[in-house]
Amino acid sequence: MERRRLLACVIVICLISLCVARELNVKSKYALPAIYNHTLATILVEYSSAVYMSDLTELFTWTCERCNGLTKGFEMIELIVDVQACLQAFVGVAKDLDAIVIAFRGTQESSIQNWIEDLYWKQLDCNYPGTSDAMVHHGFYSAYHNTTVRPGILSAVKSARELYGDLQIMVTGHSMGGAMAAFCGLDLRVNFGVHNVQVMTFGQPRIGNAAFATYYSKLVPFTTRVTNEHDMVPHLPPYFYLFPGKTYHHFPREVWLHNLGFGTLVYQIETVCDSSGEDPTCSRSVSGNSIADHLTYYGVEMGCDAEVACKMVMHPALAAYSKTDEAGNFVLSRDGAISVLRINRESDAQSTTS
Structure with a gap:
């Protein structure tokens, strides 16, 4: 009897927690004041997953296997690929x-173990411009x-607003992509006066010290940050609690x-934590000891769809149209690219039937 009562209490607690933590109403627009919206999180996590795709043709035309569901109908403006640094993002x-949705790709799964090992030894080594005492992770x-x-990114945002x-x-972004998303949100706010910017990251590492966290959270x-x-x-x-002013510190x-x-x-609880950034509860x-928990959020697979790091697949029509610099980095813009691709596909179809 005692066990049944205990189980009943647990179920009640779970249901209460779910009701408190989640925003259950689906809205056509998401206002900025909400601290956390469950439905919005399940949408943005799909964008953070899709940006990992290696088939750039399918990603750019939003026909990839991760480009369905809650992100259906998304209209790509630009896809940016930095080949040298193995980075990828879209607007x-x-x-x-x-x-306007901006998504950054995180660390590819083939190199994530080395990347995690490196982070154990990284030190704060970059003074953040415009604020005293604020330091960030240089990488x-x-x-x-x-x-x-x-x-x-900035060019695409300008085009989208026009x-x-x-x-x-x-x-948004996952893993290192979340770190880049945070710097992007701050950049848009500080350097370009964008007030209506919202950032949501998944599995993001710490990126600065307590002074930076305070500066960031105000702006x-x-x-x-979903963990x-x-x-x-x-x-x-690592966060070293004996040196709160000198260690890395999450922002809220x-x-x-x-x-x-x-x-x-078993129920999944979504706990909205306190405003310290380092809520001990x-x-x-x-313990942070799971890579598996890092690679799935809300049941959505995070990480690359290809085992080879920085692998890319692209239709020749898009490759010919892309703007490429001397280092091989390139940007795919919406203007003209889709029509070029359509013409080439129609030409391929005619060649097959003739």
Whole structure:
């Protein structure tokens, strides 16, 4: 009898937690003031997954296997590929969200183990411009600011706004892509005066110290970091609680996904954490020891669809149209590319039937 009462209490707690943590109403527009919206998270995680795809033709035309479901109807503006740094991102318009969506690819699965090992030893080594005492991880900062990704993103945002007006901007990414998404959101706010920017990341590592976290949270308050169970990446680089001013420090707000229950009666709880960025009752309350938890969010597969790092597949028509620099980095823009691709496909079809 006592066990039944205990189980009943657990079920009630789970149901209450689910009701508190989730925004269950599906809306056509997502207003910025919401701290966390479950439905929006399940949409943005699909964009963070899709940006990993290696078939650039299918990704650019939004026909890839991860380009369905809640992201159906997305209109690509630009696809940016930095071959040298093995980076990939896209900008487009999601009409159901009434927003410009920017997504950054994270670390490819083939190199994630080495990348995680490197993060154990990384030190803060870059003074963030415009604020005293704020320091950031040089590698993450450079991945966004010192590659061809940033100019491609900014150009695409400008084009999207010229076409669709002053839409809100939603920036997302998984793993290292989440780190780049955070720097992008801050860049848009500080350097380009974009006020209606929202950032949501998945499995994001720490990217700066406490001074940077404070600076970031004031300027980009509509930010959510979703962490899953024992995902090890949000625990990196390490947080040393004895040196709070000198160590890496997450910015708020974290939403921690974790399971509660017994046997087959298990519920996923979405805990909205406190405003410190380092809530000891959230992901910091468990050990970060799982790569598997890093590679799945909301049941969506994260990571590359190809085993070979930086593998790319692209139709010759798109390759011929893309804007490429001397280093081989390139941008695929919507203007003209789809029509060129359609003409070539029609030509291929006619050659086959004749």
